[in-house]
Amino acid sequence: MARTRFALVTGCGQGGIGEALVTEYTRRGLHAIATVLPQESSDHLTNAGITVFPLDVTAEKSVEDLKASINKLTGGHLDVLVNCAGIAYTMTAIDTDVAAVKRMFEVNVFGPMRMVHHFHDMLIKSEGCIVNIGSIGGVIPYLYGSSYNATKAALQHWSSTLRVEMAPLNVRVITVISGEVSTNILKNDAHRQLPEGSYYAPLAENFRQHVTRTAVGATDRFQYATNVVAQSLKASTPAWYWYGSHTGMIRFLDTFGWRTIWDSMLWKMFDLAKLKQAHAARTNKDARLTQ
Template identity: 55%
Template sequence: MQKQTKSVLITGCGKGGIGHALAVEFQNKGYSVFTTLLAHEPRDHLTDIGITAVTTDVTSDEQVRSLREVISAKTGGRLDVLVNNAGICYTMTGTDTDVQEVEKMFAVNVFGPMRMVHVFHPLLIRAQGKVVNIGSVGGIVPYVYGSSYNASKAALHHWGNTLRVELKPLGVDVINIISGEIGTNILKRDRGRQLPDDSFYRPLAEEFQSHVRRTPKTTPPHVYAKSVVAEVTKQTSRIWFWTGATTSLVWFGDTFLPRWIWDGLFTREFNLAKLSST
């Protein structure tokens, strides 16, 4: 009998991002690749190279169920790998946070993966497959101005931890990818963001503007994707896989140093002492 081609579904595959790079790399490994995009996003970067792109909003029960029907029909009711990559970023001080913005972010970053697993778990169990959650070092350390985004990634990490234990008896593995600084478009949404006029952080208004417009030192998406796909396609993958710029430093600090070490480091990096002097 001919061996069935393995399949992967990757959410959030806009051009130039992590999902795009992962899709290309899985295709290079011989996988049948399915991806999701929002209705307004172009898809020729995927379809032109033979990757299936399905318009899907991971915050919609109806759209995710429709996606399952499409993939089930094409794969014989199996899915070898589900990559929960769709995500958005919200940058703001904890005290000035717009909770409605955070609710939108959690709907994508946390409830989206939960919905995907809820809908697709029968296909994953049938294939004895893997769930891959794209996390972040932001979910590990108190990165300033990222309290809400950090919280969404920490929630994803810990949901994945329990999901791993629950799915193991059913033959499905769960992998948390702890991503460092990767060169993607996720920061574009925040580039025009400003502190409120009545914020206690107004003395740092210029520093905040510089932060949201920054161009950090990053790992290119295709390099990141190679490391992730190489790990995921192993027979036995690590349950937490750290990859990308800064992850070695964060792993070492989180593993061996007291947690308060980050307080002083980020206070200096973000010039927070300026608040006390004013």
Template identity: 55%
Template sequence: MEVRSPSVLITGCGKGGIGHALALEFKAKGYTVITTLLPHESSTHLIECGILTFSADVTKDEDIEGLCKEVTKTTHGQLDVLVNNAGICYTMTAIDTDVREVKKMFDVNVFGPMRMVHHFHRLLVAARGKIVNIGSVGGIVPYMYGASYNATKAALHHWGNTLRVEMKPLGVNVVNIISGEVNTNILKRDQGRTLPAGSLYQPLETEFSRHVDRSPNTTSPSEYAAAVVREIGKRQPRAWFWTGATTSFVRWGDMFLPRTFWDWLFTRWFNLDKLRGRG
């Protein structure tokens, strides 16, 4: 009798990102790896490693319906792991937010995973599989200039919490990955972004520009992926798995320190005293 190799579907696997690193790590562990890319993205970095790729946009039902049919054939109706990784970032002060940009971000970061689970849940139940949501420390603490992005990740975390309860009797585990700073290309979309004219944050214009073009002290994608795949490979992975630079500090700070500790810390880190007296 032929032994079925475990299968994993990972969304958002552009070159150099978390999805790319996860695909390579799962492949090394013997999984049949299926990935998605946007239509304009090259798939060479995946195909040359023997990884299946499909063009699919998580914001479009027709794309995901078509993807589900292909994955059903490839996996014979059983999907062991679904990794909801596709995401975009929009950096801006809360008061200067362009809501149109936020709607795009919610459609990818929150409604995308919802759409994926809606279409793939039967394959996951058949395999008694796992749903993995790639979250962020931004969904835990009020990290500056990330109010909208943080909101998408907080929504994803809490949706995942309820999904975990609902899927448990069906034999499916749900894991929230609380990611720290990982050195990927997600920040490239923000490069060159500036504050709008007339913003009350103009005294921090230089600091804001440095922030959006930053190269933070981060965990490498390969190191991050190894930790995630190791955890997901366990029979009973943790409901929330924290990994990546800064996660230990954020986790314990959020548990034991007053909520306003973050106000004090980020005021110092981001030089917010320069704004006093404005408005």
């Protein structure tokens, strides 16, 4: 009789990509294991019959406790690990709160590192697959996301090196370059405002609209999950799997375009001409006052 296959997905809060992924793994016949933050509700998962454990990827003890529980449940096997837990931080690069960014790196970058460090033996035993959820933000200089983009760029390059290192051990590694997916990841940033006196103050309303936006044309998270899960279960997997809205165009331009191809596009998209005009007017005013 065939052994039960197990898929572990971190960051499965309600309304996110993780929830969609464990739902799809379950549909595909795997025993899906979801994690949520210790203080987070898991009713949306338990009501669907999905195994759930609490996990804080920033805490070593929490990851160790999870491994002990999963080792007992699976007999030491793990066929798929999806590092999906992630948070956002929206702010201009010059107005960044470094303490908040440190927290984001703990979740988005060091979290996957901890998970792989503690679960690699189970994945090697099963000749399994590691899936790291990246973003187009790790490829293009999307405004107001410099710090988030940095976490994804770091994750993606780490993931690529991990892929090479795990190949001799028969573990596949996929880096998913996600386009915009319809989730609630921005909900904790909806209140964010530019700090008083910011050079970007002329774009304060633009910034407010950005953090409270509803993504138009975003990929449905369950459609996204169907495709990502299918890739992870293939015997031969892509190194980078691009999926989600706008990824086709971004992949093409990143491959064949010049390095600053995004600059003019983002200039128009984020109305940077307005900022330049306001800055010039402010500079001229300051110059007159000092004469």
